[in-house]
Amino acid sequence: MTAPLKSCKTAADGLQLLNVSKTFDQTEVLHDIDLTVAPGEVLALVGPSGAGKTTLCRIIAGLETPSSGQCYMNGTDMTAMPPGDRRVAMMFESYALYPHLSVGDNVRSPLLARAKGGLPPTAGQHIEQLLAVLEIAHLSDRLPSELSGGQKQRTALARALIQNPNALLLDEPISHLDAKLRHKLRGEIRQILNARPHPTIWSTPDGLEGLSVGDRIAVLIAGRIEQIGTPEDIWLRPASVKVARLFGDPPMNILPGELQDGQGRIDFHCRSMTMTLPPALAASAKAIKGRAAFLGLRPNGLTLHRGDDQSAIATTVYSIESFGKYAIVTLITPPGDLIKLKTADVQDLKLGDDVGVRYASDQLLLFDGTTGRAAYVYS
Amino acid sequence: MEQKSSIGLGLRTAAAVICALIVLFPVLWMVAMVFKPADVMFARPTVFFYTPTLANFAYVIEQGFVNNLITSLALGIFSTILVVIIGTPAAYSFARFELKAKEDLFLFILASRMAPPVCLVIPFYLIYAKVGLLDTFVGLSLAYMTFNLSFYVWVLRSFCRDLPVELEEAAILEGWSKAQVFRRIVFPLLRNGIVATSVLCFIFAWNEFLFAFMLGGDSVQPLPVAIPKLITAQGVRWGEVAVVGVVSLIPVLAVVVLLQRHIVRGLTMGAVKG
Amino acid sequence: MITLVLVSLVPFIYAVYLSFHQAKYGRVTDFIWFDNYVTLLTSGTFWNSMYVAGVFVLIAVPVEFMLGMAGALVLNKGVWGRSILVPLLFIPTMMAPIVVGLLWKIMLAGSWGVLSYNIIERFDLVSGTSIFASERYALLALVFIDIWQWTPFMMLAFFAGLQALPQGPYRAAAVDGASQMQIFARLTLPLMAPLLFVIGLLRFIDAFKIFDTIFILTKGGPGTTTESPSLLAYKMTFEFWNIGEASALAVFVWIIFFAVCTVFYHIAKKKLNAF
Numbered sequence: 001m002t003a004p005l006k007s008c009k010t011a012a013d014g015l016q017l018l019n020v021s022k023t024f025d026q027t028e029v030l031h032d033i034d035l036t037v038a039p040g041e042v043l044a045l046v047g048p049s050g051a052g053k054t055t056l057c058r059i060i061a062g063l064e065t066p067s068s069g070q071c072y073m074n075g076t077d078m079t080a081m082p083p084g085d086r087r088v089a090m091m092f093e094s095y096a097l098y099p100h101l102s103v104g105d106n107v108r109s110p111l112l113a114r115a116k117g118g119l120p121p122t123a124g125q126h127i128e129q130l131l132a133v134l135e136i137a138h139l140s141d142r143l144p145s146e147l148s149g150g151q152k153q154r155t156a157l158a159r160a161l162i163q164n165p166n167a168l169l170l171d172e173p174i175s176h177l178d179a180k181l182r183h184k185l186r187g188e189i190r191q192i193l194n195a196r197p198h199p200t201i202w203s204t205p206d207g208l209e210g211l212s213v214g215d216r217i218a219v220l221i222a223g224r225i226e227q228i229g230t231p232e233d234i235w236l237r238p239a240s241v242k243v244a245r246l247f248g249d250p251p252m253n254i255l256p257g258e259l260q261d262g263q264g265r266i267d268f269h270c271r272s273m274t275m276t277l278p279p280a281l282a283a284s285a286k287a288i289k290g291r292a293a294f295l296g297l298r299p300n301g302l303t304l305h306r307g308d309d310q311s312a313i314a315t316t317v318y319s320i321e322s323f324g325k326y327a328i329v330t331l332i333t334p335p336g337d338l339i340k341l342k343t344a345d346v347q348d349l350k351l352g353d354d355v356g357v358r359y360a361s362d363q364l365l366l367f368d369g370t371t372g373r374a375a376y377v378y379s
Numbered sequence: 380m381e382q383k384s385s386i387g388l389g390l391r392t393a394a395a396v397i398c399a400l401i402v403l404f405p406v407l408w409m410v411a412m413v414f415k416p417a418d419v420m421f422a423r424p425t426v427f428f429y430t431p432t433l434a435n436f437a438y439v440i441e442q443g444f445v446n447n448l449i450t451s452l453a454l455g456i457f458s459t460i461l462v463v464i465i466g467t468p469a470a471y472s473f474a475r476f477e478l479k480a481k482e483d484l485f486l487f488i489l490a491s492r493m494a495p496p497v498c499l500v501i502p503f504y505l506i507y508a509k510v511g512l513l514d515t516f517v518g519l520s521l522a523y524m525t526f527n528l529s530f531y532v533w534v535l536r537s538f539c540r541d542l543p544v545e546l547e548e549a550a551i552l553e554g555w556s557k558a559q560v561f562r563r564i565v566f567p568l569l570r571n572g573i574v575a576t577s578v579l580c581f582i583f584a585w586n587e588f589l590f591a592f593m594l595g596g597d598s599v600q601p602l603p604v605a606i607p608k609l610i611t612a613q614g615v616r617w618g619e620v621a622v623v624g625v626v627s628l629i630p631v632l633a634v635v636v637l638l639q640r641h642i643v644r645g646l647t648m649g650a651v652k653g
Numbered sequence: 654m655i656t657l658v659l660v661s662l663v664p665f666i667y668a669v670y671l672s673f674h675q676a677k678y679g680r681v682t683d684f685i686w687f688d689n690y691v692t693l694l695t696s697g698t699f700w701n702s703m704y705v706a707g708v709f710v711l712i713a714v715p716v717e718f719m720l721g722m723a724g725a726l727v728l729n730k731g732v733w734g735r736s737i738l739v740p741l742l743f744i745p746t747m748m749a750p751i752v753v754g755l756l757w758k759i760m761l762a763g764s765w766g767v768l769s770y771n772i773i774e775r776f777d778l779v780s781g782t783s784i785f786a787s788e789r790y791a792l793l794a795l796v797f798i799d800i801w802q803w804t805p806f807m808m809l810a811f812f813a814g815l816q817a818l819p820q821g822p823y824r825a826a827a828v829d830g831a832s833q834m835q836i837f838a839r840l841t842l843p844l845m846a847p848l849l850f851v852i853g854l855l856r857f858i859d860a861f862k863i864f865d866t867i868f869i870l871t872k873g874g875p876g877t878t879t880e881s882p883s884l885l886a887y888k889m890t891f892e893f894w895n896i897g898e899a900s901a902l903a904v905f906v907w908i909i910f911f912a913v914c915t916v917f918y919h920i921a922k923k924k925l926n927a928f
Binding site for chain 3: 387388389391392394395396398399402403405406408409412420421494495496497498499500501502503504505506525582585586587588589593603606617620621624627628631632634635636639642643644646647
């Protein structure tokens with residue numbers, strides 16, 4: 001017995017997309033997407049709004065047909081399968097709760113749809129348990145219009161989870177809640193998903209949310225997957241400038257410039273400013289064929305330095321946003337580029353002060369100036 | 380400040396009430412005429428106070444107007460039910476599905492709604508004369524559909540558009556069939572729109588004159604067409620005319636009270652969401 | 654869907670068919686190309702009916718517009734007992750046109766009508782027996798009745814539109830110290846433009862095709878002073894049995910409406926995002 005040919009391309013378990021593209025009216029919204037999500041895994045789909053996250057979810061659910069490419073579920077091609085047969089649960093960004101049905105009836109609806117000849121006797125108990133876990137058991141008789149944003153979110157989640165789906169799609173599940181609730185819920189939901197056997201896709205425009213909830217992260221920008229990797233990969237080794245800009249609070253500082261060979265060292269020229277690259281980056285710099293480059297400086301790899309120091313970048317304080325325990329300081333370089341950094345020490349810092357910025361050499365990243373791709377040389 | 384604004388409110392209220400009285404005076408006068416005895420009807424100068432009488436009602440009933448009333452009701456209800464049955468799925472598909480030449484088709488429907496009824500009544504008359512639908516209940520109901528169906532579809536489409544598509548998609552993903560989605564989700568949420576629009580259709584059918592006048596006749600004679608019966612050799616029976624007018628106002632009043640929010644939306648073809 | 658098309662298409666096609674034929678007294682005979690149209694467009698009665706409709710529309714609609722807007726602004730500023738007033742104002746709009754006709758026949762009847770006796774006759778405004786028999790005033794009386802019937806509707810439609818306006822720009826304008834007139838001209842009118850447009854179009858078309866009220870009040874008379882296109886088509890068909898020419902008139906009016914609708918629809922869609 002030989003295994004079917006397809007299986008060498010197709011994962012036996014979980015959800016897989018192969019070469020999926022989607023074009024609306026001659027505009028390509030998704031380009032050649034390859035993606036695998038293993039059973040029990042949570043894949044965070046991170047991308048700015050308009051990147052195609054929702055379209056991707058809708059293709060997996062079967063609400064849109066891909067212009068080309070296939071979707072597989074546990075090894076079976078489901079590209080042409082009608083949405084109702086896929087058993088893919090999707091939580092819509094708008095929650096899409098049925099306004100005329102109570103919370104309990106909303107959650108009961110998917111069970112009723114699939115139950116032939118009445119609900120099993122355990123169904124009621126099952127729903128109650130789930131509602132209790134999500135802390136909305138007392139709201140069972142309310143209509144969606146009588147719920148707060150967080151309660152609606154939980155109801156929509158309950159309606160998705162009750163289905164025991166083959167795959168769960170959460171389209172920006174917590175984006176419309178306030179910051180405090182977002183922090184609380186992302187931990188809670190992740191906790192619930194830990195015990196779930198199905199693959200989950202969690203889409204979000206917020207890089208940090210993606211890092212905190214995803215086992216792996218897929219970065220989708222302008223319809224293309226820029227990078228897939230573990231949170232550590234994405235954080236430490238972003239594949240491109242675009243990815244680097246999405247993560248971090250504040251996001252990574254990116255300076256455009258040019259590389260020049262000096263005596264035994266490589267200089268980075270950013271307009272009128274020159275920095276000498278640390279030896280660790282020299283090998284990476286050689287990989288950049290053109291001379292144009294982007295230098296990425298992580299805000300938390302930068303420190304303020306007052307007084308004279310040749311190795312520091314000379315800057316002026318442009319703005320200070322204080323958050324109590326720490327502050328985000330924006331500095332302006334002589335040629336006019338802005339650099340943000342996070343620091344706890346702002347006590348006698350004033351606007352217009354001249355300060356130096358030191359950088360930890362392991363917190364610098366170098367990108368190809370023409371392609372935007374990262375230049376890494378692993379030692 | 381407080382005082383100034385309350386004076387303004389008072390002035391505006393007074394102006395509004397006076398305008399309303401001017402607007403409603405003819406209607407009230409007609410209502411009063413219902414109970415006016417024949418001998419003071421034509422009095423000069425006008426008699427404002429008199430002993431009310433029910434004589435006008437008696438004559439109207441004697442003339443068999445109850446039959447006309449029933450015909451009117453039945454025609455309105457039957458043609459409206461037809462419109463709802465055919466128009467609801469049509470409005471829904473107009474709102475939801477991409478159809479070829481949808482826009483043009485839609486404009487045509489709109490234009491047919493816009494066309495003077497006289498334009499329609501001529502072909503209808505000739506076609507009906509050929510196929511024997513003149514002076515039949517079914518024939519008149521079908522003719523009412525020309526203006527009511529397009530109206531209904533147009534207005535209900537605007538209600539359909541207010542429904543988020545995602546509700547239906549969510550239901551489809553749960554495993555409901557298309558028909559079940561329509562019955563469980565779309566229909567309950569559209570119900571208010573359907574009721575409001577179909578009641579307006581009923582009123583249009585109820586108020587209709589030209590079609591009923593030309594395509595109806597002896598056996599199918601709704602209320603507005605029956606009025607000429609009151610123009611007798613002895614002159615016009617104005618008291619009785621007033622009775623018929625007032626009776627024909629009753630459903631209108633009911634609609635005005637129950638559906639005021641939806642009337643504007645209906646009569647502006649969905650352009651204003653009440 | 655098919656029924657929908659059938660119901661609106663069949664009568665139209667049949668009317669077009671008739672308009673190209675010699676059709677009199679219920680007998681359809683020869684195919685005569687555009688002869689019916691030529692006869693129609695060269696006849697005085699046709700242009701008279703267009704003139705009647707023109708006068709009617711051009712007086713009634715603007716007056717209704719302005720009175721309606723004024724009333725809506727007053728209502729919107731706040732009136733005590735608005736929830737009672739508003740439904741009452743719907744009554745004329747929802748009345749059967751035929752009943753409206755009867756109503757005004759009663760009000761303005763020859764010698765005993767409450768208005769004709771107490772106002773018109775007392776102040777000697779119109780000589781003769783009835784205003785509807787006056788060549789000078791019959792059309793104006795019909796215009797007045799149309800204004801009576803439709804101004805309250807305009808008022809309520811505009812009022813609904815005003816109520817639906819966003820509050821934000823108004824607060825901003827108040828902060829900027831804009832005057833009432835400026836707010837109205839720069840903010841209210843542009844924001845209401847799509848609505849004004851749609852209502853204007855609908856009223857224009859409705860007024861143009863008026864039939865019932867004229868039919869019961871004047872039957873187009875005296876002479877042809879109030880003979881609207883609808884009434885002319887009716888007379889051609891059911892009094893002179895000249896069906897071919899009547900169909901030509903019907904098709905002609907229909908085409909005008911279709912053209913107007915199409916143009917307006919596209920403008921409205923592009924410029925104003927209406928519909």
